[in-house]
Amino acid sequence: KKFPPGPTSLPFIGNIHQLIYYCWKHKGVVPAFDYFRQTYGDVFTLWLGPIPHVSICDYETSQEVFVKNGNKYKDRFLPPIFEHVSENLGLVSANGESWAEMRRFALGAFRTMGVGRDLMEERILAELDARCAKIDADAVNGKTIVHTTEFFDLTVGSVINSVLIGKRFDSHNKDEFLKLKGLIDSAADLFTIFDLTVPIWLLKKLCPERYAKIVESQVEIINFVSREANERYEKVKSGEFTINSEDPQDFVEAYLAKMEQEKEKGTTNLYTMECLKHVIGDLWLAGQDTTATTLVSGFNQFVNHPEVVKKCREELMKLTDNGSRPLSLKDRAESHYLNATIAEIQRHASILNVNFWRYNHEATTIKGYPVDSGSVITAQLGALHVNNDIFKNAEKFYPERFIEDPKLLNQVIPFGIGKRSCVGENIARSEIYLMIGNLLLRYDIKPFGDVPSTEDKLPYSAGKLPDKTVKLEFCKL
Numbered sequence: 001k002k003f004p005p006g007p008t009s010l011p012f013i014g015n016i017h018q019l020i021y022y023c024w025k026h027k028g029v030v031p032a033f034d035y036f037r038q039t040y041g042d043v044f045t046l047w048l049g050p051i052p053h054v055s056i057c058d059y060e061t062s063q064e065v066f067v068k069n070g071n072k073y074k075d076r077f078l079p080p081i082f083e084h085v086s087e088n089l090g091l092v093s094a095n096g097e098s099w100a101e102m103r104r105f106a107l108g109a110f111r112t113m114g115v116g117r118d119l120m121e122e123r124i125l126a127e128l129d130a131r132c133a134k135i136d137a138d139a140v141n142g143k144t145i146v147h148t149t150e151f152f153d154l155t156v157g158s159v160i161n162s163v164l165i166g167k168r169f170d171s172h173n174k175d176e177f178l179k180l181k182g183l184i185d186s187a188a189d190l191f192t193i194f195d196l197t198v199p200i201w202l203l204k205k206l207c208p209e210r211y212a213k214i215v216e217s218q219v220e221i222i223n224f225v226s227r228e229a230n231e232r233y234e235k236v237k238s239g240e241f242t243i244n245s246e247d248p249q250d251f252v253e254a255y256l257a258k259m260e261q262e263k264e265k266g267t268t269n270l271y272t273m274e275c276l277k278h279v280i281g282d283l284w285l286a287g288q289d290t291t292a293t294t295l296v297s298g299f300n301q302f303v304n305h306p307e308v309v310k311k312c313r314e315e316l317m318k319l320t321d322n323g324s325r326p327l328s329l330k331d332r333a334e335s336h337y338l339n340a341t342i343a344e345i346q347r348h349a350s351i352l353n354v355n356f357w358r359y360n361h362e363a364t365t366i367k368g369y370p371v372d373s374g375s376v377i378t379a380q381l382g383a384l385h386v387n388n389d390i391f392k393n394a395e396k397f398y399p400e401r402f403i404e405d406p407k408l409l410n411q412v413i414p415f416g417i418g419k420r421s422c423v424g425e426n427i428a429r430s431e432i433y434l435m436i437g438n439l440l441l442r443y444d445i446k447p448f449g450d451v452p453s454t455e456d457k458l459p460y461s462a463g464k465l466p467d468k469t470v471k472l473e474f475c476k477l
């Protein structure tokens with residue numbers, strides 16, 4: 001009675017058996033959550049072992065809880081192994097003062113570096129130009145076969161790397177990118193639900209080799225991503241590199257400037273090289289795959305819905321005077337159909353099948369239900385985006401829903417909501433808009449072979465995976 005409704009739970013295991021059963025019955029985590037939503041309402045409780053997990057599946061309640069009362073829900077409930085590796089440093093797997101300071105700093109640094117404005121646009125368009133030059137050079141009779149995952153992985157990876165450490169990936173250093181991607185993919189393959197839930201002492205005791213392997217793989221990624229930051233730091237110390245604190249060229253420069261400032265002022269000792277390693281690691285890991293996966297999903301949708309591509313292109317041609325200039329972020333206010341299409345892509349791509357949980361430290365009331373302390377809570381983005389009461393015929397890819405009812409646009413929240421929402425939202429939105437818009441202006445996109453499926457390839461896992469084997473034909477317009 002101290003929680004919103006949900007299925008009857010058993011001692012020790014809570015609702016785990018029902019969760020497994022409904023995932024199996026409805027063929028995935030999101031359909032299972034959707035079943036619980038339809039049965040118990042937009043706010044429901046599942047006991048996973050001894051901890052009550054409260055899911056919110058509508059925008060209005062999410063807004064009320066995570067924005068209006070956002071200060072209460074700042075602490076992320078983390079798998080023990082994440083907490084252990086991060087040592088409470090960085091952005092994704094940290095809580096408290098250090099997280100708050102780093103988040104404030106990261107958002108400020110992105111603003112200074114022109115995120116959401118011209119400077120970021122220039123970086124993205126320069127990257128896209130370089131990639132398109134390669135597509136054009138490989139063309140036979142105006143057509144190039146593009147493996148979209150490779151294309152977007154590298155393009156997005158290059159943009160992030162250039163924002164963070166001022167270096168893009170090209171043919172000379174592509175191997176560095178592939179090495180990093182390989183490390184990340186094999187680290188992700190290592191994790192099972194067991195590793196994510198057991199306490200560290202138990203993991204160390206039961207499987208010491210597995211524990212060592214997981215920690216090593218995480219440390220290797222963080223060290224790899226941050227090695228150039230360390231090199232820069234050494235150069236600053238030796239006088240080989242002078243920091244420009246007024247106009248930092250990348251995130252590392254902005255951080256080193258702040259570190260120097262804080263050393264002089266002595267107000268906080270949170271800015272350390274160890275912390276920078278984790279912050280960069282988090283921005284890289286959270287920013288690369290999410291954005292590339294969204295773009296891959298989008299292009300899989302495009303070849304399934306040529307009528308949508310046609311409408312987007314008509315709008316884009318009008319806006320850019322028949323493609324005589326690239327699409328710019330300034331066009332966003334006028335590109336209603338493209339905006340609607342991107343919202344529909346993100347609603348379907350909705351990267352997280354299970355969103356991160358936050359601690360609920362004090363007893364409260366949500367949508368009229370009591371919610372006791374000691375529980376964890378989240379806006380369940382995957383289920384929220386297939387909520388049929390909000391998005392009619394939610395399974396359908398139908399951008400027109402946002403033209404018919406523009407208020408629906410606010411209800412698509414793939415970047416989460418509240419104090420722990422995505423730090424890279426503006427970067428990702430700029431990348432998605434400019435890459436989709438400008439690629440549609442330059443190329444006609446056709447399936448190469450069979451039309452790809454738009455189904456989630458990993459419906460039982462915490463994250464979504466589109467078909468990443470897809471190759472498409474890019475035909476120059």
Ligand code: HEM
Nearest residue numbers: 091092286287290291294356415416420421422423424428
């Ligand atoms: C389409 C692309 C992206 C999607 C869909 C996405 C989605 C998300 C979501 C759902 C969260 C968690 C929200 C929550 O806990 O409620 C998150 C957090 C985060 N994202 Fe993103 N993200 C994207 C791109 C990026 C980019 C480009 C960056 C960095 C440049 C980034 C950095 C982060 C960080 C650091 C966090 C943790 C924030 C915190 O805990 O304070 N993300 N993202």
